[in-house]
Amino acid sequence: MNVQKGLKGIVAAETLIGHVDGENGELIYRGYEIRELTKSYSFEEVAYLLWYGYLPDEGQLQGLKDELKRNRELPEYLIKIIDLLPPSMDMMSVIRTVISAEGGNSEYEGIATISHAIRLTSLVPTIIAYRKSQIEGRLFEHPRDDLDHVSNYLYMLTGEVPLEAHVEALESYMLLTLEHGMNASTFSARVTVSTESDIVSGVTSAIGTMKGPLHGGAPSGVIDLLNEIALAGDAEKVIREKIMRGEKLMGFGHRVYKTRDPRAIALKTKLLELVGEDEWLDLAMKVEEVAIRVLEELKPGRSLYTNVEFYAAAIMKALEMEPELFTPTFTASRMVGWTAHILEQAENNTIFRPQSKYIGVLK
Numbered sequence: 001m002n003v004q005k006g007l008k009g010i011v012a013a014e015t016l017i018g019h020v021d022g023e024n025g026e027l028i029y030r031g032y033e034i035r036e037l038t039k040s041y042s043f044e045e046v047a048y049l050l051w052y053g054y055l056p057d058e059g060q061l062q063g064l065k066d067e068l069k070r071n072r073e074l075p076e077y078l079i080k081i082i083d084l085l086p087p088s089m090d091m092m093s094v095i096r097t098v099i100s101a102e103g104g105n106s107e108y109e110g111i112a113t114i115s116h117a118i119r120l121t122s123l124v125p126t127i128i129a130y131r132k133s134q135i136e137g138r139l140f141e142h143p144r145d146d147l148d149h150v151s152n153y154l155y156m157l158t159g160e161v162p163l164e165a166h167v168e169a170l171e172s173y174m175l176l177t178l179e180h181g182m183n184a185s186t187f188s189a190r191v192t193v194s195t196e197s198d199i200v201s202g203v204t205s206a207i208g209t210m211k212g213p214l215h216g217g218a219p220s221g222v223i224d225l226l227n228e229i230a231l232a233g234d235a236e237k238v239i240r241e242k243i244m245r246g247e248k249l250m251g252f253g254h255r256v257y258k259t260r261d262p263r264a265i266a267l268k269t270k271l272l273e274l275v276g277e278d279e280w281l282d283l284a285m286k287v288e289e290v291a292i293r294v295l296e297e298l299k300p301g302r303s304l305y306t307n308v309e310f311y312a313a314a315i316m317k318a319l320e321m322e323p324e325l326f327t328p329t330f331t332a333s334r335m336v337g338w339t340a341h342i343l344e345q346a347e348n349n350t351i352f353r354p355q356s357k358y359i360g361v362l363k
């Protein structure tokens, strides 16, 4: 019996949604190169592409924008649930709990639909913003119908209509992280619905998986790494010692990309446009250069490069977003990919059921 720990290299499904080309460092959504999509399309257009399989015309785009707006407000019972949660509960656990409770809505009975996907995608930014306002003890800024998805999210977080440059930066990040093949959280979602469970259970599983530091939790680890290096004043020493101790450097390495992560390249470009000269960005670029060199020396042949989380952390810092919001924001965008995969899994379902090899003794 051959054991493939972590299912490394195993192809467990066919998909029309996205392609991660790890050797050439390319990411494709429904046939379109991600670099091209981030240049000219909005969050709503690319979400439409992922759900429906083609880019929308003007009327279809307006229809999606309207539907997202109609679903933004939290129903009263979800607000009550958030109000009852302990203040110490972290934001990912709050999202997981509230989305799970949203499953009590009879709307989700029967087969999963794109309307369900739209509603779930629409709710996440409001859950995050409402919880943030509640923790900070200030008035909640209700969603604004004159703002699109990304700018409304920033508006709800800050209470101010965001700068165009900030919307563009966050929109690039969100577009680059909408979908990424059979990553751990998408796999969780597909496993859950492969039992013919419902879409809300699927995304609830995915949120729980996303929370872990090796997946969605990495960006806050990147900030910790950069802060530690800034404090120590010697990037090479800190990095070397961490690797020698067997620690993983947050923001580096990837299961599929064995070259530079194209999302990291795109985000770095965006960041340079956004902030220009900046001490913190200079530190990030210096750490990137040193880390890649030291990883190559101490872990030869493992092809460890910067991943999306490294520059995601830098973008969010430039937007003055607190580290506690990094993974939740990733969740807000990946909800699109999860739901697209859930719909695809349901169309041609086979239950996921790998085997394990017993290594205990027979008594």
Ligand SMILES: CC(C)(COP(=O)(O)OP(=O)(O)OC[C@H]1O[C@@H](n2cnc3c(N)ncnc32)[C@H](O)[C@@H]1OP(=O)(O)O)[C@@H](O)C(=O)NCCC(=O)NCCS
Binding pocket: 006, 213, 214, 215, 218, 243, 247, 248, 249, 250, 251, 252, 253, 254, 255, 256, 299, 302, 304, 307, 308, 309
């Ligand atoms: C993403 C990740 C989980 C991929 O893991 P993986 O494909 O299972 O790769 P492995 O953990 O088997 O690593 C292979 C080797 O590279 C090393 N390695 C991988 N990522 C590393 C990192 N970030 N820092 C230091 N060493 C790393 C491992 O220690 C291992 O070394 P070994 O052969 O001496 O045992 C892993 O690279 C990681 O934990 N990165 C940091 C967290 C992160 O940034 N996550 C966001 C991903 S988008």
